[in-house]
Amino acid sequence: MKIHIILGCAALLATAPLFAQRQPGVSSQLPIRFEELTTPDFITAVELSEGVCIVPFGILEKHGPHLPLGTDIYIARNISLQAAGREYCVVFPEYYFGQIYEAKHQPGTIAYSPETVYRLLQETCAELGRNGFKKIIIVNGHGGNRFFIHYFCQAQLAEAKDYAVIFFTPTPNPEVAEKVSGLKETVEDGHAGESETSEMLVIRPDLVHPERAREQSGENWQRLHHISDIWTGIWWYARYPNHYSGDGSYAKKEIGELIIDDSVNQLVRLIKAVKKDDEILKLQKRFFHEAEDPLNTKQQQ
Ligand SMILES: [Zn+2]
Secondary structure, eight states: OOOOOBOOOHHHHHHHHHHHTOOTTHHHHSOSBGGGOOHHHHHHHHHHTTTEEEEEEOOOOOBTBTBOTTHHHHHHHHHHHHHHHHSOOEEOOOBOOOOOGGGTTSTTOOOOOHHHHHHHHHHHHHHHHHTTOOEEEEEEOOGGGHHHHHHHHHHGGGSOOSOEEEEOOOOOOHHHHHHHHHHOOOSSOOTTSHHHHHHHHHHOGGGOOGGGTTSSOOOOOOTTTTSOSOOOTTHHHHHOTTSOOSOGGGOOHHHHHHHHHHHHHHHHHHHHHHHHOOHHHHHHHHHHHHHHSGGGOOOOO
16 A cells, blocks of 8 residues: 654754754765664764654555565655665664554454554654654555554644654655556556556565466455445455455556655655754744643734
């Protein structure tokens, strides 16, 4: 399934000029992978990334009969690493503690409890904030995480904090969409379908088995189509009991390259914008201040 940031204030603002003093070319020598940094490097990396860290958020779930369980992890991390390689920031290790209850009937699904999913991401962000990463960008590779991440971002206002969480929500690029649709052969194209399989042909071709993609049906079974205007947890299973939507056997590397390059370009733009921005932190700080004493909140005219 198909693509999401965090921030603290005064300390960050006070050190802002320091970031501007960085030595040219240093960032090219410093690892972008969190786990590859030595402790002294880590301190420099926090500075050079201007407090920006990306959490590549995937999941462990079936991807048809032809793609690996970690497909969304590979896609989220690949896009994050490519973007950080072009605009320096730090990329957290593979993060796969998300929402995937709709695939619990399929082998290989790792679905943590809702409390654990929420708490683990909150504690991960709090630890990143404590370590100086006040701007945390979540890059999501799993569609099933989307609603959870939206709620998580909104719930950040429940308690005062000096870091901000920002969800990277790339805008569909009409030019790329047109090129992709010119190359595509399937209409039904979703989870482990033509597009996602094409992305994996670029990222990990050794893990893709297009010849197996037709061993199971990726059709929509429409088992709840007799009821309209509803949302219920069983919706996905009602449509795609094989946890597969589309036909990955039509995948092409060119389609994958177009989709990935577009996501990387948009993420590079976001990293640059978040580095420059201090409005998110300022507004958050003001909000938390007002939330402590709402009766004295000045109403805007
Ligand atoms: Zn996926």
